[in-house]
Amino acid sequence: MDIAVIGTSRKENENRRPIHPSHIANIPKQVREHLIFERGYGMPFGMSDDEIRFLTGNDLMDRKQLLRNLKAVLITKPVIEDFEEVGNGTMVWGWLHSVQQRYIAQLGIDKKLTLIAWENMYYESGRELIHTFSRNNELAGYCGVQHALEVVGLDGNFGPVRDAAIISFGSVSRGAIFSLRSHGINNITVYTQRPTSLVANQIPGITYHQFAENEFGGFDIIHLNGSRTPIIDELTSVDIIVNGILQNPVKPIILVNDDDIIRFQTSCLVIDVSCSKGMGFSFAYPTTFSNPIANIGNIQYYGVDHTPTLLWNSATWEISQVLLPYLESVVLEKENKVITDAIDIKNGKIMNQDILMYQNRSKVYPYKQLSDEKVSQ
Template sequence: MHKISVFGSSCKKNEKRIPIHPALFEQIPENIRHQLIFEEGYAASLGVKDSYLRENFGGVVSREELFSLGDVWLLPKPEKEDFKFFSEGKILWGWPHCVQGHDIAQAAIDAKMTLVAWEAMYGGSDRTHVFYRNNELAGYAAVQHMMMLTGKTGYFGRRLKAAVLGFGATARGAINCLKSLGIVDVSVYSQRPNHLLNAPIESITYKQMLRRDGKTFLEGNQYQDFVTPVDVLREYDVVVNCILQDPVNPIMFIEEQDMACIDKQMDIIDISCDRGMGFYFAKPTTFDEPSFNVGAHINYYCVDHTPTLYWDSASYEITRSIMSYLPEFINGTWKQNPVLTAAVEIENGLIINNKIIKFQKRNPEYPYIRK
């Protein structure tokens, strides 16, 4: 039987989500509970006491002790401060984002660690993202936050027009938030033709996005009339980017030379949060400085962990997503689950996801020195 270290704090500033919500403690089987070791003060903000965790689970220890005691680390947001604890044979199960994260990839290689990525977990015949509810909440929270920061709502003031790029779970959350704020003039640009969209949301205009010879085009005012993205986006007050990028072949919507075409105020909410992708100025922002101005007209927002705004609800959804996989890690049978094996980015220091090698320009042979 393997033990799982359950972290209740994050070195990422303002990150408040926890991986197992106390409202769902009772659903964890008895034999599984005693293999879970919690961080001191876990879920204290939700009224949980360490004495309760000691009595009903496998123990309570300091954050530092969790790294040595647990075989599997249930750590949603690993940060640089955590890398010094990486050690051979340990498994990190969370959001490592190691394709674009050189430092965490290198730390895992050097320590011969295994990284199982939440962002790469897909299941079912339609390959639904296991954390799709968290992704929906990311879209909802980002739009809500930016609209508050910019002092706008669709129910009062001037009429607002919004574009949503992509139509996955994040986009659904963004659309639902826009509608809840009274913004009803919403257009969605998807790479799929309209008739192939899965469960479209009512009262939304759907248009197509086209990739041709490495360039991106958006459908204009006329059906199947594809033009450069800036010619379309410059007409919107709010642009929400929800595209799932391929880091090796990114989609671009606004390049530096396009700035002269933008002559009105535009709020860009970049939920994809991919540095240098989508927009030439794209980079993650923080809750301390959530947005910045680009040129005279663009206000750009790119906080990369918006669900933490609704940390209680987000933690509940995370728990529902991971609950069924806990026994497999504890019993040591997780490699028999295709959802988990497909999410292995690095295994015992060996790179499994070749996109890490391509994006980081590494040598394809161990120890994967950068070129």
């Protein structure tokens, strides 16, 4: 199967690519000869089209030609227009988010597309599932903090001492902690849904607390003596909140509601790295690099949802390192559990049941939508 490898993006300021040009020579010949790269793909990295043509044996093509003519597309961050442009029956492999975006799912159904979602690529290590893009997630936390602090003009090495709260303790949060510390912000508390004794790979010098849902649908901190206090009391007292939680779109966690906004009596920077509309914070929505901050009461809300593009070269390297082992399975159409489990839609048939649940669709093809609640257009 020939695959179009797209370099440019319709998403603003998105500069990451799926394959780092320096890795092309490492791809087995029988695989790379099926890769058709976008014209100019390697130029930002100092690699010419002639060099890529020599390595693959294929001429490079314009973006429009690739999307319209090839039946498989490897693209980092496709947007709705990309799904509209690809031909019927095309396979699209990238960060797709078709669970949250009804129109993308509908295009997948109507055009009988196959959608393979990077966000759903997990490797089974025996005892646990490991997200294959964990390094990119770490970079997201790192870059989100770096950019947000720059935009609002803060640094912990200068000015007053700052306190930070981190929601969850996965790869995103680890990256955020490294970035906060590099900027002199060291008074950091992590709030995780696990008991603190079960939090693996703890970073020395960080305070950890468990939080859990209460009977009223809010969230409390569970102290070691078993007592509980509302987590909102802690969040309203810090200078910086970083959200790194992996949300279940069918049952999202909301930690700060509209009624809580007035409780922030002093300025608080909320860095919503795991940004999804209406999740984590009632007012959450993706912001842009052009307008990264929304002022909501005393909250400075940062919701850029593709922060690793700030360090696009390093991010491309990390993405490429993940994808290279799976290229052969996709190109040569070999069975691979990681790829199979990441298929949201296959030839127009919904495989990921979360799409049906989140979008409130019928379970029967063509999966008509039953209501418009919670659904992003």
